[in-house]
Amino acid sequence: MNNSRFAISLHILTLLEKAKGELLSSEWIAGSININPVLVRKELGNLRSHGLVNSKEGKNGGSYLEKAADQISLAQVYHAVKQDHLLGVSKNTPNPLCQVGKQINMHLNTLYDSTEQTLISELSKQTLADFSSKFI
Amino acid sequence: MNNSRFAISLHILTLLEKAKGELLSSEWIAGSININPVLVRKELGNLRSHGLVNSKEGKNGGSYLEKAADQISLAQVYHAVKQDHLLGVSKNTPNPLCQVGKQINMHLNTLYDSTEQTLISELSKQTLADFSSKFI
DNA sequence: CATTCTGTAACTTTAATTATTACAGTACAA
DNA sequence: TTGTACTGTAATAATTAAAGTTACAGAATG
Numbered sequence: 001m002n003n004s005r006f007a008i009s010l011h012i013l014t015l016l017e018k019a020k021g022e023l024l025s026s027e028w029i030a031g032s033i034n035i036n037p038v039l040v041r042k043e044l045g046n047l048r049s050h051g052l053v054n055s056k057e058g059k060n061g062g063s064y065l066e067k068a069a070d071q072i073s074l075a076q077v078y079h080a081v082k083q084d085h086l087l088g089v090s091k092n093t094p095n096p097l098c099q100v101g102k103q104i105n106m107h108l109n110t111l112y113d114s115t116e117q118t119l120i121s122e123l124s125k126q127t128l129a130d131f132s133s134k135f136i
Numbered sequence: 137m138n139n140s141r142f143a144i145s146l147h148i149l150t151l152l153e154k155a156k157g158e159l160l161s162s163e164w165i166a167g168s169i170n171i172n173p174v175l176v177r178k179e180l181g182n183l184r185s186h187g188l189v190n191s192k193e194g195k196n197g198g199s200y201l202e203k204a205a206d207q208i209s210l211a212q213v214y215h216a217v218k219q220d221h222l223l224g225v226s227k228n229t230p231n232p233l234c235q236v237g238k239q240i241n242m243h244l245n246t247l248y249d250s251t252e253q254t255l256i257s258e259l260s261k262q263t264l265a266d267f268s269s270k271f272i
Numbered sequence: 273c274a275t276t277c278t279g280t281a282a283c284t285t286t287a288a289t290t291a292t293t294a295c296a297g298t299a300c301a302a
Numbered sequence: 303t304t305g306t307a308c309t310g311t312a313a314t315a316a317t318t319a320a321a322g323t324t325a326c327a328g329a330a331t332g
Contacts, residue, residue: 004320007244014236025277032234036322041279058330059276074247098168100150100271107270108143111210111262118258122251134243135236140289161308172291177310194299195307277330284323291316298309 005081008033008043010131013077016053017069017132023062050080069132075124141217144169144179146267149213152189153205153268159198186216205268211260 011033015024026044030037044063047053052072055063065072094101147169151160162180166173180199183189188208191199201208230237 007240010244011230011236011240014240018236023277027277032231032237034230034237038280038323039321045279055278056330057278057328060331061277061329063278094147094170095168100147100154101168101170103271104143104147104150107267108146111267115255115258119251119255122254126247131243131247135239163308174292174311175290181310191309192299193297193309196300197298197308199309273332275331277328279328280326282323282325284321286321287319289316289318291314293314294312296310296312298307300305300307302303302305 005043006078008035008039009047009077009081010074010128012040012043012047012063013052013065013069013072013128014132014135016063016065017128018135019064021064023056023060023064025062029063047080050076052076052080065128069129070127072128073124074126074128074131075120077128078120078123141179142214144171144175145183145213145217146210146264148176148179148183148199149188149201149205149208149264150268150271152199152201153264154271155200157200159192159196159200161198165199183216186212188212188216201264205265206263208264209260210262210264210267211256213264214256214259 012029015029015032026037026040029044030040033040044053044055048055048063048066051066053063054066055061094104096102148165151165151168162173162176166176169176180189180191184191184199184202188202189199190202191197230240232238
């Protein structure tokens with residue numbers, strides 16, 4: 001993860017949970033996060049494609065949670081925004097003539113995958129409802 | 137973690153382990169990773185400041201492991217290169233007039249800290265010796 | 273049919289990362 | 303005692319990634 005998309009998505013989802021089904025516009029959400037509404041709409045599009053939210057177009061439109069907050073785990077949020085490996089990308093192209101260089105990306109990926117599994121199982125214990133309930 | 141420093145550091149450490157105490161130059165290491173030697177020297181400087189490696193200046197100089205490979209855990213490597221929070225930085229400045237915006241960074245940081253602890257305890261079970269032994 | 277939304281593409285700006293150049297300082301060895 | 307081969311580090315440039323902006327088509331409402 002190399003950006004703040006997890007934070008943004010969780011912020012969006014928390015707002016939607018607090019809204020209790022009332023539709024929130026991307027502009028309103030953007031005002032709370034203090035970012036550009038287009039970024040919010042992009043992130044909503046991603047969350048929508050993962051089945052976590054839904055949106056209604058047109059006047060008085062907006063977005064709402066597609067599932068109950070206690071049915072959305074933080075692991076699902078992580079999956080939705082994840083793009084790179086946890087500890088960084090193996091974007092180097094090491095020297096294939098070197099014994100270590102030749103194999104390192106494979107071993108790094110194995111390590112990344114297993115540590116990521118640990119993280120996911122930890123996040124899967126926590127739901128959006130848990131997170132949202134912390135706000136007083 | 138938002139760059140490939142973990143991969144680079146682990147690559148360096150693996151090469152040094154394989155070298156069995158023989159000094160490796162930054163140029164030689166850079167050739168295996170396929171990056172600029174100056175970056176290698178910077179990363180070596182960081183690893184050195186964390187007590188994982190040491191270097192000898194001057195002709196025939198180079199770097200070597202400061203501790204036995206089975207005394208270097210991957211958690212130590214993680215600590216050495218870590219700068220940001222695991223799931224991304226809370227670099228947004230949300231709207232303080234919003235109930236959620238006002239508190240979210242605090243709750244995100246709590247979440248980040250606890251998931252990071254999980255990751256670290258997982259990485260602390262694995263040593264450089266374990267990792268290095270995977271190379272055949 | 274004007275208004276207020278979403279969805280999305282294209283583009284610009286900003287920030288972060290990576291690479292490069294340069295050179296002083298250290299150690300060795302002829 | 304001097305040339306050579308290294309490290310250490312600063313300064314800067316180039317590249318890449320992230321975030322922000324503009325623009326506008328299309329949908330739903332009243």
